[in-house]
Amino acid sequence: MSDPTPVPTAFGPNGPEHERELLAALLDDTDQLSEAQLAHVWHQLQTSAADRQWLREQRRMDELLARELDPTRADFPNRVRAVRQRATSSQFLRRVTRAVAVASPRSAPRQASRSLRRPSRVPLGLAAALAAGAMLLTAWILALTPAPVHAPQVVMGEVDAEGTRVQELPTETRLTVGGSRPAVITLGTSGHAELAPASQVELSGSDRGCRLVSGSGEFSLDASAPLKAGAAQVEGAGAQVGAAWVPSDRHGAAPGERALRLTVAAGEAHVRLPHQAVPQVLHPHEVLVVEMDRASGAAVRTRRILVGHIWAVARQAQGLAITIGDVHSQRTCLVTSATTITVEAADGAHPRQGTADELRRGAAVEATVGSADRSATPVALVVRVERSAP
């Protein structure tokens, strides 16, 4: 590789101690070092085999110490097994459902894909979302009340399944809105979605949800109400935005009310709710639960929940700082002595009260947080145990 930048003159050879101060600082937090300092470190390593050896050994001792002293790192093989099992079951389900969809006699003849077709005009309400261009939105819509399951269908517009025009929508298959008009589709029991042209969705067979992969849409869970009257509009402001909607019955929605859950995969999303002028901003690993009045479509109550896998657990003076997220983004909440922690299996069975010591890096976690001032708000954590104990 070529030299990233010239060696700065400000860093001369001031002796091995000074040089290794920079190398040691590199171990702690590379973000603290300037570009010039990093370039100097690189140059130093290029010219000194002893420094390379010293830094490698320091790095490895750093990792060894962390492994010995940080109890959250002790269960690595179990962590890999759990992650792999999740991925395997998901891939298997997708393969099977796709095979079923392809084998369906109702499938229409294959046509050329329209996924790259650009819309010539768009509905006014969706213009802002489409203008964002490369947004990636993911949405799940589910009906709250159990009801007879009807196969999702296209009510209006054109939808292609992997290049084939379809009327009845297969699950676990990438669907693309064709043509220049929005498409309206039914969703399982009682929901509707109006999708912008060129938007892409996937329907889930297991939970009757609709996952919006790209584009934008307006979603309503109540088939009896006019489409726009209880619909929430999702707009992404980042390059990779996703959203998820799941049933609210797991989260204590009041009887007779419907609730939507919305999450963002990356970037941030602006959620416009009926009868609310100001959009709410949603970040990754947050779930916005919107409970809506069935008759008016107005938002009755909104709550935010942190959901994801534990990225880090750090002790602070006030308690434990639990960071939830992945390599791309993280959200942090504070666990204090007032926090109630419920530990349960991945399927929600046998919940029991737990302790902060049971929080492990890599565990799935769900944290209900209150207002924006999280430090002042006790949280209730649900840690879902997805693997055996170390």
Next chain:
Amino acid sequence: MDRPESDQWFEALVRDTHHALRSAIAGMGVPVADVDDVAQEVYVDFARERERMPAGIEARRWLLGMARNCSYEYFRRRRRHHQHLIAIAEALAQDPAAATDADEEPEPAVLALRACLGRLRPEQRALLEAHYRDGQPIRELARLHQRLETTMHMIVARLRDVLRRCLRATAGEAP
């Protein structure tokens, strides 16, 4: 012996190699807090595309190659100064010793490390525990101990040197 495509074979491979793999990833400069995430990515990618491993190559060697690529990818994703971080990782990996170091089995080292930690003075051990167990950054430790940050960096680095020498001495004592 289990077939290479079996789950048992894969889990045995993880058990046998994860110490060395995590050590190698750390050796390339991935921050210690992120080493396990990169290692997990390596194993999940390996499990997903096992057929890409050429016949006749040792799985451990293949994993170490993947670890290097995943580490570079990790730096690219960080965006900030990623070119410099990749260049530093390449510099660290250029020595033949870098590859042989990874073959050292660190599991016995973890056990020996406990004994070596026990030989430190209480305040030295407390400092390492505050940093590694409690996650206190060097900056915070420097503030608490009223030292310069660079001084605290070097204090912790010297403690690591002491422990490394202790480990080597322990390994030398082993039969």
